Amino acid sequence: MSITLFTSTGCIRCKIVKRFLGERGLAYAEKDIKAEGKEDFQKFYVAHRKSIYRGQEGVEFPLLFDGVAIRQGLAAVTAYILAGKGLDGFVSVGTLHQEWVDGLLVSGGDPSRAEEFMELLRYLKGNNMKIRLDTKGKNSHILSRILDEGLAALVVMEVPGPGALYRRITGEEVDPSDLARSIALTPKFPQYQFQITVAPVIEADGTARYLTPGEVAETARQILEITGSKKHPYLIRPFKPESADDPRLKGLDPMAVQALYSYRTAAREYQVLADLGKE
C-alpha cells in the first residue's frame, strides 16, 4: 500500500512525520501543497472532501493517505504509521498548534496497545512537542506510566458525573477504582485541569435530562474526597446538543449560559476554583 503525505512548506510537524517515516524505512510520496503538490492536493481534496478534517485554521497537515485511510495532524499520522488502526481511540485530529500537540485521549483506546501509545508519546516529546492529554478516567495505569516518564505537560480530566451515573452519561461502564486513580493522578502533572460537561443523563424510561447542579457538586466533592484538595481548576462546560450522535440528545434545548451559574455555585462548595468554560 503506497503512502502519500500531503505537507505544507515550512510545516514543522510535517518534518517530524517525514523523519518518523524515514526512521522506519517506509517509502512515501510527499506532496507539498504550496509547491509541486498543489494540483495533486486539489484532486485529492475534491475526491475526499467529506472525509477531510478542517479545523479553525483550515485543513490540518500533515495529511497521510495510504489508499485506505486518511489521517491528519502530527499525533494521528504518527500513530497510524506506528500501529495502523491499533491506536484509534487513543488518538484523534488535534486542534492545538505551535509547540503543543493534542488529540490524545488516554482513556479512549485499547489498553492492550498501551506500549505503542507510550512509544508515540515518547516520540512526540522527543521532538520537543508539549503534550496535552485528555482522559475520562479509564486506563489509569497508562496515565501513571505517562506521569512516571514525564511525557505530558498538561492533563485535562473530564469527570463525567457522579460514579453512579457514569454509564447513563457516557454509555460506558467504568471501574470506579480506575476513575478514582485517574483523579488522584491528574493533579500530579505539571499542568492540569478537571472539567465536567453538563451533559444529558439517560433515564430509565429512555428520556434525557441534564445533570443537576447537585450532581455536578457531587462530582466536585468526589474530587475533593480523592485528592484532599478543594483548590483544583474545575471547569464546568455546556453541552452541545447539535454535536450529539444520539437523536434523543440532539433534540435537547441547549442550556443558556445563565443557567450554568447555579452549577458553579453548587460546585464551589467543594472546588472553590470552579468556573464556567466555553463550549
Next chain:
Amino acid sequence: MKDLDELYFPDGILYYQEHTWAKREGDLVRVGITDFAQDQLGDIVFIELPVSDDEFSRDDEFGIAESAKTASQLFIPIGGRIQAVNEELEGSPGLVNAEPYGAGWLVLVKPYDLTELNSLLSRDDYIASLK
C-alpha cells in the same frame, strides 16, 4: 497575502460588500469574486456552486469556496435565476485565483430587478471599504 495596492480592481464592473463582483451583460449579470477575496482564500481547491435555474435573492449564499486554509461562503450581489454556472471550475478551481474577473467567473444570473445594481459599489468605494 498581498497588500491592497498589489491587488487588481478593474473598472467597468460593480462590487459587492461581500467581495463578489457583478458585470452587466445585456439583460444578464455575470458574478465572480474579487481579487481581494481570492487572495484571502489562497489556493482554491474546491468551489461549490448552484445549478442552472436555481433562484436567489440578493445577499443569499449561493456557494462556498474552499482552500486549504479556509472555507468561505459566497454571497450573491443580485437576486435572480441562475442562467449558467462556470463548469470549468469543477476541474480547475484555481482559475478563480488566476483570473478572478475573467475565466474564473462563477455564475451568470438572469436578474429579477436590474435596479439592484444601483446599490452596488463602484471600484473606488469598494477599495475604500477595504482600507
